[in-house]
Amino acid sequence: MSLLGVPIALVIGIVAWAALAPVPPGPREEVFEIPNGTWARRMSGDPVEILPSKIHLTLGVRDVLLLRNLDDVPQVFGPTIMMPGQSFRLPFELASDYQFECSAHASGQMTVVVAPKPRSPWTRLRWRAGNFWRAVT
Amino acid sequence: MAAARRIPAYALRVIALIASVAGIDALAGAPELKAGAFSPARIAPDFSLTGSDGSALTLRRFRGKVVLLGFGYTSCPSVCPVTLATLAAAQRKLGAHARDVQVVYVTVDPVRDDAARMKGYLEAFHPDFLGATGTEEALEAVRREYGIAAKRLATPAGSYEYGHSSFVYLIDREGRLRALMPYGRAAADYVHDAMLLLSPP
Numbered sequence: 368m369s370l371l372g373v374p375i376a377l378v379i380g381i382v383a384w385a386a387l388a389p390v391p392p393g394p395r396e397e398v399f400e401i402p403n404g405t406w407a408r409r410m411s412g413d414p415v416e417i418l419p420s421k422i423h424l425t426l427g428v429r430d431v432l433l434l435r436n437l438d439d440v441p442q443v444f445g446p447t448i449m450m451p452g453q454s455f456r457l458p459f460e461l462a463s464d465y466q467f468e469c470s471a472h473a474s475g476q477m478t479v480v481v482a483p484k485p486r487s488p489w490t491r492l493r494w495r496a497g498n499f500w501r502a503v504t
Numbered sequence: 505m506a507a508a509r510r511i512p513a514y515a516l517r518v519i520a521l522i523a524s525v526a527g528i529d530a531l532a533g534a535p536e537l538k539a540g541a542f543s544p545a546r547i548a549p550d551f552s553l554t555g556s557d558g559s560a561l562t563l564r565r566f567r568g569k570v571v572l573l574g575f576g577y578t579s580c581p582s583v584c585p586v587t588l589a590t591l592a593a594a595q596r597k598l599g600a601h602a603r604d605v606q607v608v609y610v611t612v613d614p615v616r617d618d619a620a621r622m623k624g625y626l627e628a629f630h631p632d633f634l635g636a637t638g639t640e641e642a643l644e645a646v647r648r649e650y651g652i653a654a655k656r657l658a659t660p661a662g663s664y665e666y667g668h669s670s671f672v673y674l675i676d677r678e679g680r681l682r683a684l685m686p687y688g689r690a691a692a693d694y695v696h697d698a699m700l701l702l703s704p705p
Binding site: 432443446447448449450452453454455456457458460465467468 | 536538539540541542543544546649650651653667669670671684686688
């Protein structure tokens with residue numbers, strides 16, 4: 368095999384795996400937590416960002432948003448107010464873009480993008496590429 | 505018969521344990537709400553406002569019923585009519601169970617929304633819906649307790665609108681704040697969750 372042959376075979380292998388490998392079952396929850404001490408950090412001027420303004424979920428794979436307030440004061444988290452130690456579990460059953468008011472963001476909005484379950488090789492490839500891209504950027 | 509009675513107590517616990525470990529909620533005996541659920545649920549903060557029926561409106565008054573608590577205003581051009589139409593459709597689908605479910609809609613616009621105006625507006629959707637109004641200070645205190653945003657925005661025509669939180673809280677028979685239904689969910693989701701909250705624990 369030539370010097371170029373090895374990386375080309377590797378890329379083809381990765382693409383084939385990304386397109387053909389079934390989507391593995393895993394925890395359905397995408398978890399975001401407010402750590403203890405967040406309120407104190409904010410009061411001292413530290414602009415703590417917990418929730419991204421855009422959250423990506425996938426039906427049948429990871430389709431539940433789970434927010435936890437581990438701080439010792441009530442916090443506006445996502446669309447609602449949460450007491451200390453309280454969690455908020457929101458399942459999604461339809462693929463769509465969901466807009467939530469969220470005073471924690473400068474835009475005042477949070478978007479949850481719920482994608483359909485990737486079933487075909489092409490959608491699995493796109494889904495894995497999207498996950499990879501979001502992980503590295 | 506004695507053996508049949510012994511097995512369920514023992515076997516059901518094992519099945520529930522296995523099911524919960526495996527994440528099979530239906531078998532684990534924990535059907536999911538369609539709305540976003542709070543855990544642990546806290547007692548819904550009570551308030552005393554003026555009801556659209558002319559009486560004092562408190563949450564305590566509805567103990568024993570499931571309360572669907574929304575926030576909005578009668579001049580709302582888009583969000584509130586959709587939410588109220590959905591809630592009205594859910595009430596109709598609930599049939600006889602609807603008598604155990606109370607929709608309460610709290611205004612964010614006390615300047616325009618007095619009790620009479622709210623009554624006329626809400627009854628156009630469903631005769632059993634109740635509105636709540638009060639002073640700006642009282643309503644702001646309620647919004648703060650529930651994490652509701654409401655921002656007054658001027659319109660080009662010289663009037664004003666409100667940008668406001670559009671979700672609906674679900675409060676159970678014991679007065680606990682159990683869940684939050686995001687805007688845009690179907691009436692069937694409200695029916696599903698109301699039935700779940702009405703069913704014995």
